[in-house]
Amino acid sequence: MSGAYILGIESSCDETAAAVVRAGEQMISNVVFSQIAMHQPYGGVVPELASREHLRAIVPVVRKALADAKQTYASVDAIAVTQGPGLAGALLVGITYAKALAFALEKPLIAVNHLEGHIHAVLLEERQKGNHELKFPALALVVSGGHTHLFLAKETDATWSYENIGHTRDDAAGEAFDKVAKLLGLGYPGGPVIDRLSVHGDAKAVKFAFAQLKHPDRRTVKAKTDNDKLESPPCRKERDRDGAPGSGQSSAGSATRRHTNSERFDFSYSGIKTAVLRYVETHDMKASVEARRKALAGISKPTLEDYLANCDKQTLDLVASFQRAVVDDLVRKTLAAAETHNIATLLVTGGVAANNELRQTFEREGARVGIPVFFPSRPLSTDNAAMIAAAAYPKFLAKDFAGMDFSAEAGMVLR
Numbered sequence: 001m002s003g004a005y006i007l008g009i010e011s012s013c014d015e016t017a018a019a020v021v022r023a024g025e026q027m028i029s030n031v032v033f034s035q036i037a038m039h040q041p042y043g044g045v046v047p048e049l050a051s052r053e054h055l056r057a058i059v060p061v062v063r064k065a066l067a068d069a070k071q072t073y074a075s076v077d078a079i080a081v082t083q084g085p086g087l088a089g090a091l092l093v094g095i096t097y098a099k100a101l102a103f104a105l106e107k108p109l110i111a112v113n114h115l116e117g118h119i120h121a122v123l124l125e126e127r128q129k130g131n132h133e134l135k136f137p138a139l140a141l142v143v144s145g146g147h148t149h150l151f152l153a154k155e156t157d158a159t160w161s162y163e164n165i166g167h168t169r170d171d172a173a174g175e176a177f178d179k180v181a182k183l184l185g186l187g188y189p190g191g192p193v194i195d196r197l198s199v200h201g202d203a204k205a206v207k208f209a210f211a212q213l214k215h216p217d218r219r220t221v222k223a224k225t226d227n228d229k230l231e232s233p234p235c236r237k238e239r240d241r242d243g244a245p246g247s248g249q250s251s252a253g254s255a256t257r258r259h260t261n262s263e264r265f266d267f268s269y270s271g272i273k274t275a276v277l278r279y280v281e282t283h284d285m286k287a288s289v290e291a292r293r294k295a296l297a298g299i300s301k302p303t304l305e306d307y308l309a310n311c312d313k314q315t316l317d318l319v320a321s322f323q324r325a326v327v328d329d330l331v332r333k334t335l336a337a338a339e340t341h342n343i344a345t346l347l348v349t350g351g352v353a354a355n356n357e358l359r360q361t362f363e364r365e366g367a368r369v370g371i372p373v374f375f376p377s378r379p380l381s382t383d384n385a386a387m388i389a390a391a392a393y394p395k396f397l398a399k400d401f402a403g404m405d406f407s408a409e410a411g412m413v414l415r
């Protein structure tokens with residue numbers, strides 16, 4: 001078997017991960033150690049705890065990835081590691097270990113942007129299935145707990161470049177799932193629970209009013225004068241800041257106007273979280289939320305039946321309506337961007353890409369407008385290191401290696 005074997009290391013948030021990928025197209029091993037259980041009681045990722053757990057896990061996780069791949073430290077061709085965006089302290093654990101390995105083993109070191117990794121998770125799996133012909137122009141929606149971005153992705157002479165044509169102005173979509181789950185007493189992380197509960201509620205029961213995002217993003221305007229740098233938020237943890245309510249989502253199906261090529265396709269998910277909170281307050285649901293929170297806290301690993309036993313119809317309807325609104329907004333804006341840029345391929349990736357309704361809606365609407373949509377498998381939708389090793393392969397071929405002096409970039413931009 002030919003092709004470079006790259007050891008990927010990922011520690012940007014609350015997953016310590018390592019993987020071996022051959023030639024950017026074959027995942028040989030993929031080990032993910034999730035810290036979710038440890039952060040659960042706090043309702044979100046605690047940065048200091050994340051760093052400490054990465055320190056504990058990094059060596060065994062890398063050893064297991066090598067052993068599963070029947071590789072050794074000496075046999076791999078390069079070491080790739082996430083440089084950012086993410087939690088600085090968490091990123092530094094992976095970076096420091098990768099540097100030490102590269103130095104001791106005299107192997108090339110490759111620094112990878114986490115968002116580029118999410119995009120390459122889809123490409124890796126498509127190549128693994130034998131699909132080597134990606135049609136351009138390609139548009140990638142990276143939608144996770146820390147990010148909601150639209151990137152035009154280009155490949156020129158095996159080198160990838162990206163143009164951001166949309167991002168969230170406040171909360172990421174996954175962040176909204178997590179905050180809504182938290183305020184409904186459903187625990188953390190919210191996405192998987194809301195995904196499973198939504199099929200039991202009526203998605204038309206609660207109407208969420210969305211406004212158009214008409215004014216320019218003040219952060220982008222400022223960033224333009226500031227060397228065009230709009231930094232990514234670090235990871236899921238810094239999301240307890242509550243953004244301005246109602247600054248604007250727009251309802252699905254209302255996008256009839258044409259967009260110009262320079263137009264941005266921004267998102268906003270802070271308002272819908274506030275709308276859910278208001279609904280809970282005005283419908284006297286606080287007592288039942290507290291009862292549910294207590295009941296679920298007493299169960300170590302709640303099953304779907306446990307959640308259902310603690311949710312009344314009103315809560316299930318609210319959850320289903322919330323999910324439908326977010327999914328419709330993501331799909332509508334992404335397809336509007338795809339139409340404007342004559343997109344031939346759509347890639348949907350990141351933790352929220354694991355969502356069943358999001359996948360079904362993208363598949364249905366993509367087929368309707370004739371744009372093929374590709375997702376990673378569910379294990380590669382959320383954070384992993386196979387995506388880092390896959391994104392590193394074009395850089396390996398181009399000898400785009402990192403020096404020993406590079407450091408973590410918490411707000412790293414993808415371009």
Ligand code: KG4
Pocket residue numbers: 013143144145146147173174175177178189190191192195235236350351352353354355356381382383
């Ligand atoms: O990509 P990821 O593992 O980490 C970040 O880079 O943020 O994404 C985690 C996020 C969390 O907000 C989680 O609630 C969300 O992805 N998520 C989901 C689902 N599974 C995970 N959201 C909706 N539906 C899901 N099935």
Ligand code: ZN
Pocket residue numbers: 114118144350351382383
């Ligand atoms: Zn991620």
